[in-house]
Amino acid sequence: MKTVEAIKDEEKLLCMKTYLQSRSARDYCLLLLGMNTGIRGNDLLHVHVEDVMNESGHILHYLQSSLYTDPPVFLNDDVRQAIKQCIQEGSLQSTDYLFKSKKTTEPITRQQAYRIINEAAKQADIEGSIGTHTLRKTFGYHAYAKGIAISLIQKRLHHATPAETRQYIGVDRHTSQSIKLDVNL
Incomplete structure (x- = not known):
C-alpha cells in the first residue's frame, strides 16, 4: 500500500x-465532508442521512x-450545504447511506x-499518491496550520500521541507555522 500525503495547496x-x-x-459532498472533518474513510462511507439530518x-x-463524540464532528456551513444538495440530488431517505451507490442501496465502495x-x-x-486517507490527512494538516491544538487533532484522528499525529499529517515538531490566534470578539 502506498503512503499518501495531505494536500497542502489550498488552490x-x-x-x-x-x-x-x-x-x-x-x-x-464526499470530498467536503472528508477534508473538513477528519473522519476515517470507512466511517465516512457508512454515514446515513439520519446521522446528518433531523x-x-x-x-x-x-x-x-x-x-466521534470527543470532540464532536462539527459540520460547517459549506459542508451542510453540500449534504443538503447530496440528499436532494440523490432523492435520499433518512435510512439511506449519504454516499449511496447509484446501482445498489449500499454505500459506494472504498x-x-x-x-x-x-x-x-x-x-x-x-502529483504523488492520492487516496481516501488523503482527505483525513488534509483535514489534520490544515487544522494544524490554522492553529488548532495538536492535542485536539490527535483526539479527532484517534492517535495515541501528538508525535504520531504530526507524522501522519506531515509536519514535524520544528515546522514553523504562522499561526494566528484571533478570537475576533
Whole structure:
C-alpha cells in the first residue's frame, strides 16, 4: 500500500472542489465532508442521512455518531450545504447511506471513493499518491496550520500521541507555522 500525503495547496483543493461540484453532488459532498472533518474513510462511507439530518429535514450542525463524540464532528456551513444538495440530488431517505451507490442501496465502495478522489486530484494537477486517507490527512494538516491544538487533532484522528499525529499529517515538531490566534470578539 502506498503512503499518501495531505494536500497542502489550498488552490489545488479549490480546483478539486470545483471539478467535483460540477460533476456530482454526492462526490462533492464526499470530498467536503472528508477534508473538513477528519473522519476515517470507512466511517465516512457508512454515514446515513439520519446521522446528518433531523426529522424535519434540517441539516444538523454536528454529526450524530457514537464514534466521534470527543470532540464532536462539527459540520460547517459549506459542508451542510453540500449534504443538503447530496440528499436532494440523490432523492435520499433518512435510512439511506449519504454516499449511496447509484446501482445498489449500499454505500459506494472504498475503491469507488478512491477513484473519485484520484480523478479530482488529477484534474487539479496534484502529483504523488492520492487516496481516501488523503482527505483525513488534509483535514489534520490544515487544522494544524490554522492553529488548532495538536492535542485536539490527535483526539479527532484517534492517535495515541501528538508525535504520531504530526507524522501522519506531515509536519514535524520544528515546522514553523504562522499561526494566528484571533478570537475576533
